[in-house]
């Protein structure tokens with residue numbers, strides 16, 4: 001049984017009259033990756049800033065490895081590494097010099113500092129760029145260097161605030177590879193994002209936050225079970241489906257929803273087992289079926305399901 005590493009208890013924070021975080025609670029177990037997901041302005045950055053001790057909460061408590069996070073430096077804060085949304089790098093210093101500077105802030109020096117820097121650069125796949133300046137790097141490489149900087153003091157918990165913003169797809173994969181390596185090493189992670197597929201790829205547990213409140217705090221599998229459709233079917237027809245055909249599909253056993261898009265139908269199914277009967281019925285309706293594909297339903301829909309709004313505008 002894993003033990004609790006971080007406990008966020010009924011934490012709130014207002015900026016003037018605006019309540020940015022409103023009674024948020026969740027936990028991170030040792031070795032667990034928690035995905036904190038919500039739309040822009042949901043309160044994710046404010047929450048993680050309070051966990052790192054960069055912002056003071058108005059109420060509630062945050063306990064890291066048995067110690068309450070407060071103001072000023074503490075052992076509890078030293079166990080956390082933070083990769084902020086805004087990059088914090090000196091563009092005119094080399095990668096290695098940047099890391100040495102960050103390491104020195106944590107009291108590292110001499111051979112241990114050099115060793116940690118080398119390890120961190122290798123982990124983020126920038127060992128061959130140690131002497132190069134971030135000014136010459138892509139957005140993704142800068143982000144990876146920032147991740148390396150947050151790991152120098154060997155934190156138990158690494159918190160990343162939207163680490164793929166402004167990053168090209170190839171670098172995004174490199175970031176995920178790094179995070180997966182950290183996960184297999186047993187490190188705990190909190191990862192904020194407004195992309196469900198990113199959170200799903202890494203997270204053991206997903207915390208959905210909206211208007212400063214936790215809407216769901218579950219495993220991805222449990223969240224899937226809350227979706228009315230567990231499977232999806234896309235059928236392409238020879239012509240645009242009529243309204244009568246759409247309502248006919250909707251009436252078939254196991255169909256949870258249907259949407260037309262040009263000649264295609266997107267059909268939600270309560271279970272994949274209903275797919276053959278729905279296809280057989282469709283094939284008999286007089287409009288030739290040109291192509292079909294089955295898909296697992298996406299967790300992307302869970303936010304819509306919980307709030308009636310989509311995760312991104």
Ligand SMILES: Nc1ncnc2c1ncn2[C@@H]1O[C@H](COP(=O)(O)OP(=O)(O)OP(=O)(O)O)[C@@H](O)[C@H]1O
Nearest residue numbers: 015018019020038039040041042043044045046047
């Ligand atoms: N320094 C600040 N002063 C005033 N209001 C703020 C400040 N920082 C955040 N807010 C407000 O608090 C709310 C939560 O913001 P927060 O940045 O925590 O959300 P987020 O989920 O991280 O969103 P994003 O993905 O856009 O960063 C928003 O309404 C935001 O406008």
